[in-house]
Amino acid sequence: MKIAVFASGNGSNFQVIAEQFPVEFVFSDHRDAYVLERAKKLGVPAYAFELKEFDDKAQYESAIVELLDKHAIDLVVLAGYMKIVATTLLARYEGRMINIHPAYLPEFPGAHGIEDAWNAGVSQSGVTVHWVDSGVDSGQIIRQERVPILPEDTLESFEERIHAMEYQLYPEVLRELLNGST
Numbered sequence: 001m002k003i004a005v006f007a008s009g010n011g012s013n014f015q016v017i018a019e020q021f022p023v024e025f026v027f028s029d030h031r032d033a034y035v036l037e038r039a040k041k042l043g044v045p046a047y048a049f050e051l052k053e054f055d056d057k058a059q060y061e062s063a064i065v066e067l068l069d070k071h072a073i074d075l076v077v078l079a080g081y082m083k084i085v086a087t088t089l090l091a092r093y094e095g096r097m098i099n100i101h102p103a104y105l106p107e108f109p110g111a112h113g114i115e116d117a118w119n120a121g122v123s124q125s126g127v128t129v130h131w132v133d134s135g136v137d138s139g140q141i142i143r144q145e146r147v148p149i150l151p152e153d154t155l156e157s158f159e160e161r162i163h164a165m166e167y168q169l170y171p172e173v174l175r176e177l178l179n180g181s182t
């Protein structure tokens, strides 16, 4: 099973995955994303191009599909890929694309799952891995785990525990998918 990881920025989830699984390539939609440095250090092939370099999102996604097809990718692993996946990419890879979200979906979807949970004053949030569909963080849930918000937490310490849960959960789910048990 060949996997590709998509990341827009920091790429810490990519790093955790690449340290445990062979990754065919990483794609970033930002040419200056830190994830590209991580890929270099880990010896993982990397590609980067930006939406603004194309006429429209369909053309941009066609270029991505071409890349995925060329590498015969079986599973696309979104890890901090901050774009909504549109029809061109979904038409070809729906059912073969997963995402990690730093909240307990359907609670707190969107780009600020950690801050939104924190600001809502809830006593627990979590992490979710789900299949990608055309909505925002709305696809079928594969696994999710709760992360409590402790009385002594700051936003930073809460955020750290969310990420720690991500680093544990995403490899677990990948292992299950690669073994065909999910």
Ligand code: GRF
Residues within 6 Å of the ligand: 007, 008, 009, 010, 011, 012, 013, 014, 079, 080, 081, 100, 101, 102, 166
């Ligand atoms: C993670 O919290 C992920 O859940 C969210 O974006 C963040 C990416 O972090 N979708 P990193 O780039 O993996 O460090």
